[in-house]
Amino acid sequence: MSNQSSVEILTEWDIVAARQLGRNVAKELGFGTVDQARITTAISELARNIYLYAGQGRIEIQQLTENGLKGILIIAADQGPGIPDIRKVMEDGFSTSGGLGAGLPGVKRLMDEFRIETIPGEGTDIRATKWLR
Amino acid sequence: MVQKIENQYKEILNQYMQRQSEQNLYVGQNFSRQLISENISPEEVISVHKAAMQEIYGELPEFVWHSFDFLIEMMINYGLALQERQSLLQRQEELRVEMDLAANVQETLLKTPMPALAGLDIGLLSIPARKMNGDYIYFISDSEGHAGIAVADVIGKGLPAALCMSMVKFGMDSLNNSPADPKEVLGVINRVVEKSIDDSMFVSMFYGKYDSNDSTLTYGSAGHEPAILYRAKSNSFEELYAKGLLLGVSPAASYEQHTVQLEKDDLVIMMTDGVTEGRTDEGFIEREVIFELIDQKKDEPAQRIVQFVYDELERMQNAELRDDFTLVIYKKV
Numbered sequence A: 001m002s003n004q005s006s007v008e009i010l011t012e013w014d015i016v017a018a019r020q021l022g023r024n025v026a027k028e029l030g031f032g033t034v035d036q037a038r039i040t041t042a043i044s045e046l047a048r049n050i051y052l053y054a055g056q057g058r059i060e061i062q063q064l065t066e067n068g069l070k071g072i073l074i075i076a077a078d079q080g081p082g083i084p085d086i087r088k089v090m091e092d093g094f095s096t097s098g099g100l101g102a103g104l105p106g107v108k109r110l111m112d113e114f115r116i117e118t119i120p121g122e123g124t125d126i127r128a129t130k131w132l133r
Numbered sequence B: 001m002v003q004k005i006e007n008q009y010k011e012i013l014n015q016y017m018q019r020q021s022e023q024n025l026y027v028g029q030n031f032s033r034q035l036i037s038e039n040i041s042p043e044e045v046i047s048v049h050k051a052a053m054q055e056i057y058g059e060l061p062e063f064v065w066h067s068f069d070f071l072i073e074m075m076i077n078y079g080l081a082l083q084e085r086q087s088l089l090q091r092q093e094e095l096r097v098e099m100d101l102a103a104n105v106q107e108t109l110l111k112t113p114m115p116a117l118a119g120l121d122i123g124l125l126s127i128p129a130r131k132m133n134g135d136y137i138y139f140i141s142d143s144e145g146h147a148g149i150a151v152a153d154v155i156g157k158g159l160p161a162a163l164c165m166s167m168v169k170f171g172m173d174s175l176n177n178s179p180a181d182p183k184e185v186l187g188v189i190n191r192v193v194e195k196s197i198d199d200s201m202f203v204s205m206f207y208g209k210y211d212s213n214d215s216t217l218t219y220g221s222a223g224h225e226p227a228i229l230y231r232a233k234s235n236s237f238e239e240l241y242a243k244g245l246l247l248g249v250s251p252a253a254s255y256e257q258h259t260v261q262l263e264k265d266d267l268v269i270m271m272t273d274g275v276t277e278g279r280t281d282e283g284f285i286e287r288e289v290i291f292e293l294i295d296q297k298k299d300e301p302a303q304r305i306v307q308f309v310y311d312e313l314e315r316m317q318n319a320e321l322r323d324d325f326t327l328v329i330y331k332k333v
Ligand SMILES: Nc1ncnc2c1ncn2[C@@H]1O[C@H](COP(=O)(O)OP(=O)(O)OP(=O)(O)O)[C@@H](O)[C@H]1O
Pocket: A045, A049, A050, A053, A054, A078, A080, A081, A082, A083, A089, A094, A095, A096, A097, A098, A099, A100, A101, A102, A103, A104, A105, A124
């Protein structure tokens, strides 16, 4: 079962809207303040990457229920240039900000599950889930 | 576990709220070490703090709780930085283990049997500045009393130098254990190095061929630190200089060779620049210093002289070895 809603990312302000959507859903699901902050940070990073590198795209937030577990799923999708060297990008210390932002490795740490599909020239689809404990 | 930490934290905080003593702060700091060792992130600590305040004080103005929520948000990236540090430390440890393995492989790969020659006592020591050695010694000998020694030094240190060195070994292996003349050996290795090694890498090499039938040493050099000859009869030192370009610079390079006659108790001292370019607080180590050290021990077996020179130079440099150190001494007996 899933409940969904999404935000189109076109301008920097849309990053804030995506954060807000994620926080509302996380709060509703019963995540505590710390996890809310982690989930919104992950959304922030993904939305900012779309804004910076793909120009435009979409952040979708879904509520999950699986085997009695509740969780939140973030989908970040765009039709931008894709990420050619995905293995390098997932290494610590690679991000252009030199470890100041969380970057994609940070998103992976903040969430419980992380999956990335990217095709150079076609776009990027990132899915990250956090389960309520 | 979280519950236990929350209780402990509340306890320690409560103590401090009642009495703002150094003692209570000290207890708090010790507790923070425990938190770090249990991988509790900064944002969690603030959340624990907030919960403890709620339990101790119950009602507080709204703005206090908001400020904690803000602080939690502020700490998320610090928490990530901490985790990143841990994963980088782990990666560093993996690299360390890998380097140790590589150093062992190198040691086995570059092993060279020391020849036993009538009338010649050989001492040698080769110590890398880091894990991998960029200096190399290779012996070749035949059954007719000829023995060749190559002392090589890659310009550079560490892993790249060590990888480069294996090419020199393969070049030497291709000579099939025949201790040819220095001109020829240096020419062959120069072509191997020139062909197979990166343009930015250069190797210097001294090659000496000893003939135990007439006690002569024929030597040549590819831009290497000159060897030193100690004459026992006149108690004097001279340099064994031979002209030649560094290996790998030009495929057409040609090399000189010269021959010296060794007399009883003469010493031939071959080395890499790690021996002479050591630095003390007063500057470079002069060659005279090395002459002096050798002079002190010249009556001892070759290995003892080598060890003594190393120990003394190490002492002068406060045990700080900046470059790979290789020293070989032939003593005519
Ligand atoms: N949606 C995307 N489309 C195309 N390229 C992307 C996308 N997301 C990330 N990238 C590429 O992957 C790299 C790494 O992204 P990551 O978010 O890990 O770090 P960063 O954005 O460089 O720095 P920061 O730490 O500030 O986030 C980016 O520099 C960019 O080249």
